[in-house]
Amino acid sequence: MAFSDAVLRACKGKGTAYRYGGDELCILLPNHSIDESLAVAERVRREVRAIRTDELLDGLSTSIGVACFPESCADSSKLVWEADTAMYISKKAGGDRVSEAGHI
Amino acid sequence: MDEDIKKYADSLYEHARMESDRALQAERAQAVQRRAGLDRGDLPLSGPDIQIMLGIFGNHIERCMVGRFDSYEQAYSQASRTPSEQEFTEILNDWKRVRVLEIEHSTNAMRDFIGRRAMVGVSGPINQTTLENSSGSGHDRVLQKWKIWKAKAQLKPAAARIAEPKKRRDALLSAYDRAEFDQDLAKLILKGSGALPLGLVFMDLDKFKSINDAPADTRRATAR
Numbered sequence: 007m008a009f010s011d012a013v014l015r016a017c018k019g020k021g022t023a024y025r026y027g028g029d030e031l032c033i034l035l036p037n038h039s040i041d042e043s044l045a046v047a048e049r050v051r052r053e054v055r056a057i058r059t060d061e062l063l064d065g066l067s068t069s070i071g072v073a074c075f076p077e078s079c080a081d082s083s084k085l086v087w088e089a090d091t092a093m094y095i096s097k098k099a100g101g102d103r104v105s106e107a108g109h110i
Numbered sequence: 111m112d113e114d115i116k117k118y119a120d121s122l123y124e125h126a127r128m129e130s131d132r133a134l135q136a137e138r139a140q141a142v143q144r145r146a147g148l149d150r151g152d153l154p155l156s157g158p159d160i161q162i163m164l165g166i167f168g169n170h171i172e173r174c175m176v177g178r179f180d181s182y183e184q185a186y187s188q189a190s191r192t193p194s195e196q197e198f199t200e201i202l203n204d205w206k207r208v209r210v211l212e213i214e215h216s217t218n219a220m221r222d223f224i225g226r227r228a229m230v231g232v233s234g235p236i237n238q239t240t241l242e243n244s245s246g247s248g249h250d251r252v253l254q255k256w257k258i259w260k261a262k263a264q265l266k267p268a269a270a271r272i273a274e275p276k277k278r279r280d281a282l283l284s285a286y287d288r289a290e291f292d293q294d295l296a297k298l299i300l301k302g303s304g305a306l307p308l309g310l311v312f313m314d315l316d317k318f319k320s321i322n323d324a325p326a327d328t329r330r331a332t333a334r
Contacts, residue, residue, distance in 0.1 A: 037306070038308070040307070075307065097316070
């Protein structure tokens with residue numbers, strides 16, 4: 007569907023996209039610094055924002071969280087938790103934004 | 111393109127072209143001699159005379175076209191390499207360039223040969239299209255060979271992909287699933303510096319609920 011297409015498009019050649027569970031998608035970006043990962047995330051946000059469907063004339067938006075090991079998150083076992091938390095921060099702040107783990 | 115491969119291919123082609131040129135000169139001399147032997151040396155050039163010469167030059171163009179292509183194929187095979195997508199394009203472009211060059215060259219040589227000799231029963235002037243048409247099926251044949259070579263090169267990675275264990279894809283989202291994610295993440299962390307820094311992006315659609323809650327037929331229309 008349109009959302010995953012936008013995500014796959016945004017991370018093509020950079021990393022791999024997964025469906026994490028429920029409605030959540032995530033992208034693993036090997037050899038990407040926090041800044042580079044944020045850039046990919048921002049691209050996803052813009053791609054999703056550009057989607058238009060018949061049901062949703064206002065389009066879609068997405069809440070995004072970004073973490074990076076070891077740059078922003080020194081403990082690899084907490085990487086998922088950090089990124090997931092950052093995503094919820096984005097959601098709570100009204101969505102359609104990118105949040106960086108540890109900078110919230 | 112790899113400089114060594116290019117150099118080797120060029121030397122192979124240089125050789126093929128010289129050989130072809132030698133054959134051309136011989137055939138040409140033979141044709142002139144035959145005319146002289148028939149006591150026709152002084153007669154104006156006729157339609158069949160022109161046809162014979164066109165055939166001789168056409169064969170030369172064809173040999174050059176095939177030679178240029180073969181030289182690349184042989185050089186890559188010698189280096190145990192297959193051209194990349196871009197290199198395939200470079201090969202095709204260089205081959206087209208050589209083709210145009212040889213047609214031009216042969217057209218000029220043909221005009222030289224005719225020179226101020228009188229012609230009878232010859233329709234139309236000798237130009238590049240005439241020579242192009244006389245070079246037989248060489249053009250199509252090489253294009254065919256190029257396409258086959260390229261298809262063969264693309265087959266390799268595809269075959270390698272089949273050998274890999276198939277990744278589990280989420281049918282709805284055409285993205286890999288959770289189990290795959292856990293496995294890949296563990297692998298990347300273990301791999302250490304090779305994959306670091308490792309970025310992780312989590313996303314959730316803000317209005318996802320309302321789409322999935324819509325009736326099934328609406329949902330189908332939403333899917334691409």
